[in-house]
Amino acid sequence: MDSSVVVLGRILDAATEEFGHKGFSGAKVDAIARRAGVNKAGLYYHVGTKEKLYEAVLLRLFGQVAGALERAVPADADPRQGFAGLTGALADLFGRLPMLPRIMAMEMASGGATMPEAAMAEFRRIFAVTLTILERGRTAGLLRPAEPVFVHLTLVGTLVVYSLSKPLRRRFAAAARDLGLRLDLPLAEAAAFLADTIARGLSVDATPGEEHHATS
Amino acid sequence: MDSSVVVLGRILDAATEEFGHKGFSGAKVDAIARRAGVNKAGLYYHVGTKEKLYEAVLLRLFGQVAGALERAVPADADPRQGFAGLTGALADLFGRLPMLPRIMAMEMASGGATMPEAAMAEFRRIFAVTLTILERGRTAGLLRPAEPVFVHLTLVGTLVVYSLSKPLRRRFAAAARDLGLRLDLPLAEAAAFLADTIARGLSVDATPGEEHHATS
Amino acid sequence: MDSSVVVLGRILDAATEEFGHKGFSGAKVDAIARRAGVNKAGLYYHVGTKEKLYEAVLLRLFGQVAGALERAVPADADPRQGFAGLTGALADLFGRLPMLPRIMAMEMASGGATMPEAAMAEFRRIFAVTLTILERGRTAGLLRPAEPVFVHLTLVGTLVVYSLSKPLRRRFAAAARDLGLRLDLPLAEAAAFLADTIARGLSVDATPGEEHHATS
Amino acid sequence: MDSSVVVLGRILDAATEEFGHKGFSGAKVDAIARRAGVNKAGLYYHVGTKEKLYEAVLLRLFGQVAGALERAVPADADPRQGFAGLTGALADLFGRLPMLPRIMAMEMASGGATMPEAAMAEFRRIFAVTLTILERGRTAGLLRPAEPVFVHLTLVGTLVVYSLSKPLRRRFAAAARDLGLRLDLPLAEAAAFLADTIARGLSVDATPGEEHHATS
DNA sequence: AATGAATGAGGCTTCATTCAT
């Protein structure tokens, strides 16, 4: 006899899969119920409406991200290690939860205007990780001032997009080989390269351009 | 007397708006027709099915992007100017076509697996712009080797995400002020900052980290 | 509490009526649902698509025909009794199921090219009845050789057509009375007359014409 | 410059084909116009509504049948020749106008309740051919009394049904070969066999059954 | 006479949600 918690877990798993593949409007409650091995009426008994189900999926997902990032970036890391930990943890998450980047992209597309407050709280935990790295880096004189929100979105957005671009890159394959491109750069390597590039780009002693005003 | 092409333009405008706001599944053909000021049957007369309509929207949108980028990055630009031109043009586009980043994010989320070949061709034109900058930069000894696909996705993905994050950033406002953050960094400034950061990060004479293997 | 099978029966009844009166394309799912006293979505829950519904109607109808004919033609009947039993049973069926001859005529008109295999199986059972009569008659030396398929279609086709001609005959009424015709010959009598005529026409000792080559 | 008459002929041809294949409700005005090489609005200019178009098709078709039958059954034919001429002419017509039997079957299925008066007149001409044969045969003492309407429907209905059964017979092919059946009996031979069988069956000196009351 | 472009009405089907058992 599956406990209620187990059933709810199966429902969330199924919903994550379905929402990730079809988006909120495209997802069908029938399909979620079938995937979860639950009767449709049972699903409503457990979760309520389609919207509440979606919110539960978001909440669980973002909670997982926040937890993983906090664990991956130790309090005493220097900026380079911090960036690498952060992007590495994201790459790992995207590998283990393939629906995560898809759902993140959808949420971004919809502007997050409808995101429930509970999910926003997880968002703040996630952002705090980047914020801490930047703060410590600047305090230690290692990083030039930069807008944290922007840096954070650069890191996360790039990895989301790169992770999602896999099928597209595959369709590029033929043309790519002619140009000597490696389209199959694994996500983990891309994450490391990104961390490195950003760390260089934000370093105090990087090649100076004209001092840019887009700094805090 | 609205010529057929005018009507089709109105339909594409309306469809772009509706798809951008609701996604493919969430968009309603009725709403598009109403918005375009045409009868629903008339819409089908002009475009065919909902799917073909979506494809036409994608095609027009990506064509606009490709054209704008090609115009914005002159053939003789150095890397720094090239990156700035590219991100600036994107920022400009995202400002004038607010549905563009949304639809790009949705396409990313869906993995682009269903993108029609015609749209892929525009994609290739878009990517070619980044590719050219990197090639020329490397030939001129200004840039260290980097995976072009990844760099391209970093530039585009970051701007898409930042552009879309506007409503979310607004919801962060209260918390942000306490932390001394500027959440309202305009897209154009973010674009310039990004171009600068990437140019620095890819410069030959940037602070060296351990040589990373994720290079071509 | 209407069991599911009862509802399905009501749906099939309603569909038979509607398809019989309007043909497949002319029939409206709305009308069938209304007639059956079920919600339109409920109809889809039970049957699937309009096409599946039509197939189910065909299957039930032809099954009823096959069963009735098999019961009506005993194994030890002589040809004359056999023909009479067969045409009598058909006349009875056409009386009780007025939509049957209409649907048969439609299926004939459409060439049966789209008839599902399950319905074809019932068709074979129906044809087997005629086949058996002819076989036994020939073995017993009572019938001259004849092409069974053709004989079968003569019997069935004639009764279908006669049964359907009722309204037309009615419109002929005025002209007919002037000619001393009985247009209202009941179907059962027509069936008996047909059986008699065919039995005579196929008898071994019937007035010989030139031996015709259209025989097996 | 196609004269109006020529265009109308093309339209009727196209309509015959479309109505014959899809039935009245299933036929699409678009398809008819396209097949006829006429603009849809032009079709309406020439013919009026879909219903009028259908009536025109019926009228032309039945007129052709009436003419052919009258020509095929000379005034001084004996019954056997008369039946053979009639069925032969029908077989010929069904061969040349494949849509004819289909449309006849559909009209039968719909009960002819909606057939326009003009088409009814052609119907009467057609029926008159059978009537004349029977009358002369009885007057000459060659035929036993029989209900003319019924005999007529036997002849016509059987040939319609046999002609239409071709695709069905083809699907029977495999099973048929095992039973030694000839399913491909050409229509002309079937017509001759039918005429022979009916002539025998109605002959005065045919094997007597009990005198049947289903006679005029 | 011909044509491209409408358009109102309606047809088939789906879907989130609820109810009775």
Next chain:
DNA sequence: CATGAATGAAGCCTCATTCAT
């Protein structure tokens, strides 16, 4: 708790017909 059976509200699409040119 679980399930099969509803159901109202839409959603996509089609079609006969007309209009302006």
